[in-house]
Amino acid sequence: MQRYFIEEALTLGTEIEVTDDIYHHMIRVMRMKEGEKCWFVDTNHELFQISVKKIKEKLVIVSIDEQVAQNVEMPINVAIACGLPKGDKLDLIVQKSTELGVNKIIPMTIVRNVVKWKQDKMVKKVSRLQKIAKEAAEQSHRLQIPEVTSVMSIKEIIALSKDYDATIVAYEEEAKVGEASAFAKTLASLSPGQSILMIFGSEGGLTPEEVEQMTQAGIIACGLGPRILRTETAPLYALAAISYHFELQK
Template sequence: MQRYFVPENNWTEDYAAITSDDVHHIINVMRMDVGAEIICNHPRGKAALCEIIAVSKDQIDVKINKWLEETVELPINVTIVQGLPKGDKLEWVIQKGTELGAVEFIPFQAKRSIVKLDAKKAEKKLIRWQKIAKEASEQSHRTVIPTITPVKKLQEILDLRENYDVTLIAYEEEARSSNPVMLYDHLNNISKESKVLLCIGPEGGFSEEEIEAFKQNKFEFVRLGRRILRTETAASYFLSCVSFYFEEMR
């Protein structure tokens, strides 16, 4: 069933109003009309089965038939810090990471990031990234849309340390190490509802200065398997492991 995210101000006790681009999608793409049923997601993570009761050019009104009991979110809250990669790779990271359960993405202007965004380009990109996260959340039947922050610099990432229970660095040298820090060991020590931050470098990885800064601020290193992953693959690998460990093994 088609699912739409409705802003908090558009809800009353028994009704909700759908606006913006979703109106066009419902009318012109899905060809829905009065009487059709859809699922509307509340920003607080709740979902309701709704019936369309009125259709206009700019707004669709729905009646809440019942609230749904859904358990689709990961048992831990995962934030992905992604070093800015080339091309549209970050769009792919956000789309797949959303499908796999991340709650937040933080683009990071790493030393080895080839992409350099000025304020105007960064603002445009942020709008695009947020749209991708919304659409991926609807497609994967998430109950929340991940947050996408503006691009941050190294010190801003380091300052996040105290906001998380676990802060990890995906470091390619761990894959080559004879005594690596295993992902399983980290997951085994993470309790449900913990806030976890995973930092991933751009093409070429983190610089020596960045690695040293992470060490000084007590970020922990982790190996994501035995092979060296592309920057756009790392987040999906990590989130898949988290999903399997917490949702299937426990």
């Protein structure tokens, strides 16, 4: 069944009115009829089955029929910081990392970024990416929508890393020399309920100076296997590895 995120707390056994985008998608896109059911996720990340009671011109009245327990979120809190890639690659990263369980996505300004975001267009760009994250969260049946932040600098990322139990930076020079253990060791050091921040460069990669700045702050430089991954592939590879480590190896 279709899933929607509702910006309010829901109460079992009550009825609410739904308008705007969700109304449009339910009635105009999905062509839902009275009596049909779908899922709502509320602001407390709780999942409810609802049924359509009455359809009006600009709103639909639904009843909150059943609360459902579901455990679909990653056991650890995962954030990724990505250099700004060319084209629509960041759209892909946001969509697929949401499907893979990320909690926060941070666009990052680095020396070798080809793309530059102008300040006057920042809000519109972030809003568009946030919408992509919302749609991907609905499609993948998550209980949370990842946050897409404004662009941060290396200095801001380093400051943010203090809020996480572990922080790694993917660095291709580590992969070239065959380093393959730091990432695995970092994951092994974490327990469910903890958090990790992962940093990735754009097409040109991170400069040695940027990596040194991060490692001096305690961030761990690591390779992601023996091959050099594209900027849009590396975050997805890392998230898949985290999912395997925490969700499949039980």
